[in-house]
Amino acid sequence: MxxxxxxxxxxxxxxxxxxxxxxxxxxxxxxxxxxxxxxxxxxxxxxxxxxxxxxxxxxxxxxxxxxxxxxxxxxxxxxxxxxxxVTNLNPKTVEEIKNLGFNNIGAHLVPTEIYNWEVVFSIKGLLILLVGGFLVGFGTRYADGCTSGHAISGLSSLQKPSLMAVIGFFLGGLLMTNFILPLIF
Structure with missing residues (x-):
């Protein structure tokens, strides 16, 4: 239901x-x-x-x-x-995502070209999971916390290290989205 x-x-x-x-x-x-x-x-x-x-x-x-x-x-x-x-996305965003090889943009919460079992069990998918998992684990330990902890809890208690971590998370996300992700796909 x-x-x-x-x-x-x-x-x-x-x-x-x-x-x-x-x-x-x-x-x-x-x-x-x-x-x-x-x-x-x-x-x-x-x-x-x-x-x-x-x-x-x-x-x-x-x-x-x-x-x-x-x-x-x-x-x-x-x-x-x-x-x-369907999620209403900017037409320019839709075009850029299509150029990376994704279809049905906005139809699902996450793209099926990345999040399905066939992709996960491919060599490329396993490498992405392993390297991504390592980087997330390393980054979380290095930053002494995760994005939710720093962005929600740390910022609300006015912690300067959390502000620096959140700025780093956003910069890393922008670099990944605009420079590294296009190389992977």
Missing amino acids: NYLLNPWPWYVSGPLITLVMALLLYYGKTFGMSSNLRTMCTIAGAGKVSDFFKFNWKENSWNLVVVVGAILGGFIGSHYLSNDS
Whole structure:
């Protein structure tokens, strides 16, 4: 059963994110997905291999609710709150994406030319996943947090390192989109 609803407008979702961040700041907590991965690895016993994973994970177990919420929210959003409308993109953007070899631009949330099992299990797809995963993991560790942690939690608590990290994320995204991605495709 698919209820064809539109995404929540900014004036609903924005204040909800603000409320969550205000509560986290009030209770002295921070938000970020990479810290959840570290907690899950510690629970699985990674502390036996690396000192990075030796910490009291029970203090951060509350944050695992974020993982459960992201999974449930993604499922509910894609199965019950999505509509089948095509994303309205700028014609110039559509043309540039077509030149990279993509079809049906805006018809799906993500392009099927990249996100399908046939592509994933190709040599090129596996290399992209391995190199991309390494770069994301390295960057997250090097920046001491992920994009969600720095952009949402770090900026809302006025942390200068988070501002520098977010600027770096945007610059990296612009470089990737405009220079590296065209070389790959």
